[in-house]
Amino acid sequence: MGLDPELLDWLLDSDPALRWEVERDLAGAPPGVWRATRARVATEGFGARLLALQDPDGQWAGGAFFPGGFDFAAFEAAGAAGQPWTATTWTLTTLREWGLDAAALAGTADKLAANSRWEYDDLPYWGGEVDCCINAYTLANGAWLGADVAGIAQWFLDHRLADGGWNCAWVDGSTRSSFHSTLNSVKGLLAYEAMTGEGGPLRAARLAGEEYLLERGLLRRLSTGEPVATWATRFAYPFRGVYSALNAAEHFRAAAQHNNVAPDPRLADAIGLIRSRRTADGRWLQEHRHPGSVWFEVDVPPGEPSRWLTLFGTRVLAWWYTAA
Template sequence: SAAARRAIARVEQVTFGGDVPWSGNRFFEGETEHCINGQIAASGAYFGVNVRPLIERLLAGQLSDGGWNCDSDSEHGSFNTTICVLEALLEYEMSFGGEAAITMARQAGEGYLLERHLFCRKSTGDTIFVDRHDKRGSFAAPAFFQLAFPPWWHYNILRALDYFSRSAKTHDERLHGALAHLKSKRRTDGRWNQDILHRGTMPVDLGEYPGEAGRWNTLQAMRVLSRFGKSPA
């Protein structure tokens, strides 16, 4: 729409500030962390912005296990960063068309998550209870089962399932465990909770708080189950 184009034109003029190496960069030029650049590239691609330079940087940052990590010293991917980059690559392909290099990178990133069944350690197959990046989660409430909107850079099974439902990967058996957990989290009134609020500033107050029904989580969960051909009932 014309209103959306005007808004994007304003965002394109926004620059990063502060005493950081990327100070002065325009918004869609991004910064240094793949998780942030993934979110920027995904939003830009959705609105038709040329984010190709960011996509190239994301492709160059892929690790040998197929994932991505904001920790430049790490040799292993992280769930959080990988989902941010995957969303960006998929959005770019949907907006500008597929390319072999992007598709191959995206499929390798999908493999990183699928090998871990979306919430497990690859080495043992055990559920990951605590996210070592932000220390959230516990035995009673595993980190990646905690649903949140907006998720910012944080990973959860609903976000991952939404990605796989959009990328037409709904028949992989390694998604079944995450789907079962998502369905088990449905409240008796048919909705899903806002389990946690991540730190971040929204331009408007969504009026959703931990322990209460979350409209956005409910919408996304119902959309996911519909795409997977599973009734939310």
């Protein structure tokens, strides 16, 4: 794809969790090379550090979505700012997205079934709860670890809203879909579909959710055409559960390749935004950080060039311009 050699060397000088994707998608390395690097995620760097932090009962930080003993009263009083990113669901999602072999977590699915309960109504872990973002992570993580999450898959069919997407606030009466909730939902459904081969109604639901975002060009309100909010145009890694045009475009790249279809032309404005954020030397800057406690930092502070964002941005643009 003609990537600048200096830029490629900079990207390759990274943790195995990132390097294997650079090798596979940007450097054109043969499968034996990037698969060997991917295998190192379990034994070196970020992945190994997270694995070492797992509790004996299979959890991380003693909790399902929040750390054990979390002060919810103080959290709510502060306006729910500073979500901690250390508990089980966040850590599993991170490890899965980094490409960790599920064999490195052998026995974890059973341990979580026995020991982990959701903070919401003390529900069993692999049954999910009422938040569609949490359920999306759990659907994908369960398929990855071999847990029975068929009930969560059905939950997405039962809780899709009339406009095509999902909203975590449905439990409070919301009937309009959310950019954040819909993106997280379709990402979870795509991961589940890719790992299980299941299509049918679940695939149709995913495509409907993607259509919700495409109708809005990933950036705009359908009713007025105005920009949805500044959060859609700010890039940060880790993505967490926060919507951005880059996070969404990366999903549509993966979905198009899974579906074996060309890029949808309605992505053009989002692609233009992503391209405009590329610096003269081909990098993307970390624009901010999502507040909240972490086990350790995996990317640079705001204002510095981010290898993670540069991987995603470069890969999305390469897909768009070669496949469109």
